[in-house]
Amino acid sequence: MFPSLKPTFLLLALALSAGTLPLGAQVRTIRGEVWVEMEPIHGDRVDPEFPLSGETASRRALQEAALYFSAMIYGWSFRYEIGERTRGIDEDFGELLPLGEIRWGDPALSVTDVRYGDSRLGVWADYDLDEVQQRWLRTWRTGTIRGIRATGFSPLSGPAPDSDWLAIRYAALTDAARAALRDFLRANERNRPKEVSGMLCLVGFPRFYVSGGRLAAAADFRLRITEIVPFAAY
Numbered sequence: 001m002f003p004s005l006k007p008t009f010l011l012l013a014l015a016l017s018a019g020t021l022p023l024g025a026q027v028r029t030i031r032g033e034v035w036v037e038m039e040p041i042h043g044d045r046v047d048p049e050f051p052l053s054g055e056t057a058s059r060r061a062l063q064e065a066a067l068y069f070s071a072m073i074y075g076w077s078f079r080y081e082i083g084e085r086t087r088g089i090d091e092d093f094g095e096l097l098p099l100g101e102i103r104w105g106d107p108a109l110s111v112t113d114v115r116y117g118d119s120r121l122g123v124w125a126d127y128d129l130d131e132v133q134q135r136w137l138r139t140w141r142t143g144t145i146r147g148i149r150a151t152g153f154s155p156l157s158g159p160a161p162d163s164d165w166l167a168i169r170y171a172a173l174t175d176a177a178r179a180a181l182r183d184f185l186r187a188n189e190r191n192r193p194k195e196v197s198g199m200l201c202l203v204g205f206p207r208f209y210v211s212g213g214r215l216a217a218a219a220d221f222r223l224r225i226t227e228i229v230p231f232a233a234y
Helices: 010-017 054-073 131-139 165-188
Strands: 029-037 076-081 109-117 120-128 146-155 195-202 207-211 214-229
Touching (some): 054 109, 054 131, 054 195, 076 165, 165 195, 165 214
Antiparallel strands (some): 195 214
């Protein structure tokens, strides 16, 4: 069901997830935990497979882990139109566009621990970095990258009527990135810009929970802004 277990640099990986590694530290393995609902209900509808088989749950866990490892290593690009009510401009964060991808089934992705609790499957996953990926990770830890964090939300049914389990989580995570960027701009830009472009990555796996009838995603990011367009430019 799961790939074979491999030795890990556990303390180093946990330090990375907590954002406590020295900037020059060399990281060869990164780690994160995913929880999969064995009886998933999305708003007012049950999952197409209910309850999940062990095989489906393990596959979903690794798919989700691959998404977060991709975001930790490569990150996303974004374009954010901040919006301004008085000018009749709507806020538009658009999509997070992946700068690289790790696919489920990648031999560098492995499971190191599995546990069940409260109708959920918990999986600790590791990813062994090659030299190119290590360079990506070091780039995200340079002095020009800023740390940001926030909590984002998605309806439990997802952004669309037919949203699957991963689309719902990704919507909450995208909203967390938007909220973190908006908070950063409010704190660091004296004048509200019209538009901002750049790149960001995950620091570690996000934490999901239900709050106020919505799915919440608490996440830490690293941010690099490449362009700020002021309203004066229009």
